[in-house]
Amino acid sequence: MNNNRLPVLTIVVPCYNEEEVLMITARELTSILKELISETLISPESSMLFVDDGSKDRTWELITALHKTNRHANGIKLSKNAGHQNALLAGMDTAKSYSDCIITIDADLQDDVQAIRQFIFKYREGHDVVYGIRSERKSDTAFKRHTAQWFYKGMEKMGVDLVYNHADYRLLSKRALEELSRYRERNFFIRGVIPLLGFRSAEVYYDRKERAAGESKYPLRKMLAFAFDGITSFSIKPIRLLTVSGFFFLVFSALAGIFAVIQKFNGYTVPGWTSIMLSIWFIGGLQLMGIGLVGEYVGKVFKEVKQRPRYGIDSGLIRNSSQPKKTS
Ligand code: UDP
Numbered sequence: 001m002n003n004n005r006l007p008v009l010t011i012v013v014p015c016y017n018e019e020e021v022l023m024i025t026a027r028e029l030t031s032i033l034k035e036l037i038s039e040t041l042i043s044p045e046s047s048m049l050f051v052d053d054g055s056k057d058r059t060w061e062l063i064t065a066l067h068k069t070n071r072h073a074n075g076i077k078l079s080k081n082a083g084h085q086n087a088l089l090a091g092m093d094t095a096k097s098y099s100d101c102i103i104t105i106d107a108d109l110q111d112d113v114q115a116i117r118q119f120i121f122k123y124r125e126g127h128d129v130v131y132g133i134r135s136e137r138k139s140d141t142a143f144k145r146h147t148a149q150w151f152y153k154g155m156e157k158m159g160v161d162l163v164y165n166h167a168d169y170r171l172l173s174k175r176a177l178e179e180l181s182r183y184r185e186r187n188f189f190i191r192g193v194i195p196l197l198g199f200r201s202a203e204v205y206y207d208r209k210e211r212a213a214g215e216s217k218y219p220l221r222k223m224l225a226f227a228f229d230g231i232t233s234f235s236i237k238p239i240r241l242l243t244v245s246g247f248f249f250l251v252f253s254a255l256a257g258i259f260a261v262i263q264k265f266n267g268y269t270v271p272g273w274t275s276i277m278l279s280i281w282f283i284g285g286l287q288l289m290g291i292g293l294v295g296e297y298v299g300k301v302f303k304e305v306k307q308r309p310r311y312g313i314d315s316g317l318i319r320n321s322s323q324p325k326k327t328s
Pocket residue numbers: 013014015016017018053081082083084087105106107108110215216217218
């Protein structure tokens with residue numbers, strides 16, 4: 001950080017059908033921005049960037065209205081729903097050109113906005129990455145808490161380095177953002193990549209609250225897809241597991257075969273129907289699963305080689321800065 005100049009902060013907020021909560025969120029974020037500006041902790045040029053991720057409700061209308069009346073409110077509208085992670089990327093790519101650091105936060109106020117102050121302190125101490133950690137998840141349903149814990153444990157077992165109870169509430173410095181933009185993968189699982197960036201990092205703890213309004217945009221189906229994507233885009237352990245179990249079954253069937261031959265020479269006829277049927281089904285099932293799993297990775301490679309853009313920008317409302325790029 002340049003000590004002679006106050007850092008320009010941009011708060012990136014992905015919004016998908018968030019008309020119910022957007023104005024409350026904007027008010028809360030504006031008040032914390034104004035506090036930090038008046039305490040000369042951040043530059044008066046600091047702002048919020050709302051990313052409309054192809055919402056079907058009035059989200060973009062509200063962002064447009066906010067931009068007119070609130071000098072700290074900017075927005076970009078994606079050309080279609082690109083998903084939470086891509087919306088974050090679009091926001092970060094756009095804000096990078098005019099910010100010294102960015103904070104990403106969900107639109108629903110589940111993450112305590114007061115933690116932003118701690119983020120800035122940590123940034124000013126020279127940290128490039130500051131993780132927001134949920135120290136308390138009482139407000140999440142027991143189901144969400146448990147599935148999240150299994151997810152972290154499972155990912156750890158698969159060799160993916162994740163920060164426990166950290167989602168996408170974090171601060172990144174400009175150079176961390178530059179580094180992040182060198183990761184060009186299509187299946188971008190941001191929270192798995194951030195620990196790979198290196199740099200000095202810090203953690204800030206906060207209590208996670210209930211959604212201020214509206215419903216979760218992450219139903220079970222999306223949660224499962226997200227977890228599965230996370231594993232398969234980062235780890236080849238599932239394939240290795242398959243190889244190991246394949247080897248195990250090979251050895252086991254060889255032993256069983258030898259046993260059957262010995263039994264035959266000893267004069268026993270093997271009735272064997274049950275065992276044959278069982279093994280056919282079992283091995284068949286295992287093979288199908290294996291093929292499917294390998295297919296998943298092939299599918300991933302397929303997506304990666306195409307190098308399609310991760311998001312498209314329809315329009316942008318940005319004050320005091322260059323206009324956003326069309327795609328990335
Ligand atoms: N979101 C998005 N695109 C999507 C789904 C969600 O930009 O396709 C945003 C959403 O508006 C919110 C954030 O991602 O700001 C997290 O979503 P949500 O709060 O619904 O998830 P939960 O907290 O229930 O996991």
